[in-house]
Amino acid sequence: VSVGGSKRALLKVLDGEAVWPPPAWLMRQAGRYLPEYRAVRAEAGSFLDLCYTPKHAVEVTLQPIRRFGFDAAILFSDILVIPDALGRPVRFEVGEGPRLDPMTGPDEIDRLDRGRLLRHLAPVFETVSELRARLPRETTLLGFCGAPWTVATYMIAGRGTDDQAPAKRWAYGQPEALDRLISVLVEASIDYLEAQLAAGADAVQIFDTWASALDASAFRRFVVEPTTRIVTGLRARRPGARVIGFPKGVGARLVEYASATGVDGVGLDWGVDPAWAATAVAKPVQGNLDPLRLLGSERDLDAAVDELLAALKDRPWIFNLGHGITPEAPIAMVERLMARVRRG
């Protein structure tokens, strides 16, 4: 257990050190549960305008750090900025999820324009740079991207779906086409994450929200292998680059993901038993309180936090939720949660 030193706490954990109490942040911590977020959101125009306007993106990223003093800030952005930058424009309609023109077939893969990626996403790198300048010295700054498979599910369907069936039909019916689309996304992700690290991010997270949709062999081909290529490619350009992988809902397949991809740490969704992860997963872990615990009783929240603390004590562990915090979460419950985590 660490007793000091100048490396940021979250990075110590990713390097394999147990820190107590654990460094803590919350997925979607810059979000609608905060009145100050809703105020910026209301004046920012579209959701992508918010992501692409450094003044606004910096502000909403900093808000939860000011309020709760989390140990990490995560760049405010969206996993779909990559397709948007590749020439598949993304729009967010009010009360709906994201919308893109669905891909009509593999021939459209060749029309994706990687050449414009870094120019299109320049405001994101400006945001990262400004954040690093303004964050407290001890706060870790995380960049991120969506994993190729998860991004592909939106590109193929043109929207979020319950079962990711449109992309799964590619995976199970024309896997070579999906390989090609994913390869474009792998290369774009490496470019994108490298630029975030160059702009000042301390580490990056790869969100694979729909990794659970695939069966074992497709998981290996479209999740594990592409993630491995991102990690390897990124480290070839930036030796020592730290990466957290978060393949949601994959259960026991976390073991293979953690060892095969080369990530420094893995996110645990709330469905993972932390006591299992503590022994089965051979990497630092991050997670995994169910965000709906914040909508329950104080007594049951306390019990769940205590159980998590007991299960992961003495392990390299970053406290987090098992999924994004919901808009309904009461701020008082977040305060209660953080006080209890910090007590250790």
Next chain:
Amino acid sequence: VSVGGSKRALLKVLDGEAVWPPPAWLMRQAGRYLPEYRAVRAEAGSFLDLCYTPKHAVEVTLQPIRRFGFDAAILFSDILVIPDALGRPVRFEVGEGPRLDPMTGPDEIDRLDRGRLLRHLAPVFETVSELRARLPRETTLLGFCGAPWTVATYMIAGRGTDDQAPAKRWAYGQPEALDRLISVLVEASIDYLEAQLAAGADAVQIFDTWASALDASAFRRFVVEPTTRIVTGLRARRPGARVIGFPKGVGARLVEYASATGVDGVGLDWGVDPAWAATAVAKPVQGNLDPLRLLGSERDLDAAVDELLAALKDRPWIFNLGHGITPEAPIAMVERLMARVRRG
């Protein structure tokens, strides 16, 4: 590996014997992918009318046995007949899922009427009895019920939800109330399954479709413990009663579920790596081809089936899908699948 004998193949597997090629059936095998099912469905009135009319329910249960010669028939019914029988009427609107009056609070638990359960569900037992008389002698007849937690998610929300949040708020905010609701459902499930076995079912399956929604401690309290009570209670009344449990999406927690509940076998959803299950799960298994494999290419279907056969060879295993077959599945692909499984 079995070479003969009079016990039905699926029951041999549940008793721990490896049978090759494995006995096979498909979840939702009586369903909309079959034109003969759609014809009966069109003349049967409401969906519950179909479930409660033995003539129709028997016919649709037998249809896939006639067409494909599956090794098991599963009673055609719905997991929500229990709340319907307890005085929470269920309706199915066209193109929508089920609808019930949502439970407004725990006080409604005391108004559930267990006394009418067996009378209300008498047509189901008549269906089971008629099925046993008409099925080929070698075909296993499975009964089933929804697991208390999954049934409770529908009762509390009044419908299916993406995230089971209404029931999770009970789990995390007033767990004693949820305990009480689940206890009513445990007792009703024992009564219901016992009557199915008495009418001629060879074994029963407990479907816990939303088991994945809960975190580790709530999973233990609202999934593992109630399932254990059902298995124990059922066997107290019918010694040797065989039970398959299917907690969908629970990943590595399958190990605990399989050993703690006392079920004879566990269903594997398509997200479980069969090679992992073959070594980690100490019970006969059932599953787990992704139903969307039937919408892919013949080549990729063949490869997926071969991988599954290789992973579970020499294990007590019942071939099945990892979730219900979809209405879009082409019959020719089902035929191809079954021919390949039967080749072993």
